[in-house]
Amino acid sequence: xxxxxxxxxxxxxxxxxxxxxxxxxxxxxxxxxxxxxxxxxxxxxxxxxxxxxxxxxxxxxxxxxxxxxxxxxxx
Numbered sequence: 001x002x003x004x005x006x007x008x009x010x011x012x013x014x015x016x017x018x019x020x021x022x023x024x025x026x027x028x029x030x031x032x033x034x035x036x037x038x039x040x041x042x043x044x045x046x047x048x049x050x051x052x053x054x055x056x057x058x059x060x061x062x063x064x065x066x067x068x069x070x071x072x073x074x075x
Contacts, residue, residue: 002072002073002074003072004069004070004071004072005069005070005072006067006068006069006070007067007068007069008065008066008067009065009066009067009068010063010064010065010066011063011064011065012062012063013063013064014060014061014063015058015059015060015061015062015063015064016056016058016059016060016064017060021056021058024040024056025040025041025044025054026041027041028041029041040054047068050070051070051071052068052069052070052071053068053069054066054067054068054069055067055069
């Protein structure tokens with residue numbers, strides 16, 4: 001039996017509040033002074049179109065971890 005594949009990308013940056021995490025994949029949402037706020041929204045949509053998921057785990061002062069999960073192909 002095949003299982004899902006997950007990619008974990010982790011940093012030790014400033015982390016994110018729960019409020020920021022809830023809005024992270026919304027188009028035009030950004031915490032930066034510059035930029036469009038489209039990057040993660042586009043990534044989310046591309047992965048969704050490929051039957052994959054992206055999620056985030058983060059805490060202020062403890063860094064962030066993005067998890068991308070691809071479903072196993074059916075035989």
